Amino acid sequence: MVGLSSNEFRPSHFAAKYLLSEGYEVIPVNPREKEILGQVCYPSVTAIPGGVEFVDIFRETAAVPQIVDEAIAVGAKVVWMQLGVIHEEAAEKAVAAGLEVVMDRCMKIEHARFFGGLNTLGMNTAVITSRRRRAGRGPTLLA
DSSP states (O other): OBTOOSOTTSHHHHHHHHHHHTTOOOOOBOTTOSEETTEEOBSSGGGSSSOOSEEEEOSOGGGHHHHHHHHHHHTOSEEEEOTTOOOHHHHHHHHHTTOEEEOSOOHHHHHHHHHTOTTTTTTOOSOOOOOOOOTTOOOOOOO
């Protein structure tokens, strides 16, 4: 997970914690950290010993092309760009190199949607509704 933060309030931390709880191996990539969530942290994708299948990107869009180049170099199968991360040119390059690409999606949310874990680690609203809040009012609690 490129851009994984040790700050427990960051979305990358929530996502990594969830994926670890679901049995996935999460390899942190962050040059400013030595260890996150008990996992050794690497400065780049190419510094990870062995191979990686998924490169999950929690970085700003400008950083994506270099990360995609690293994913291609290590023989990854998938490049996954998190919510708000969209880089069409890098995606095209990855696809041309034979990788699958997902953009503007959260792996935690997508996994939870398919496997029933939306209430795990911070997503439990206890309400399923299509009702919208009224303008000018605070949140409505449904019992």
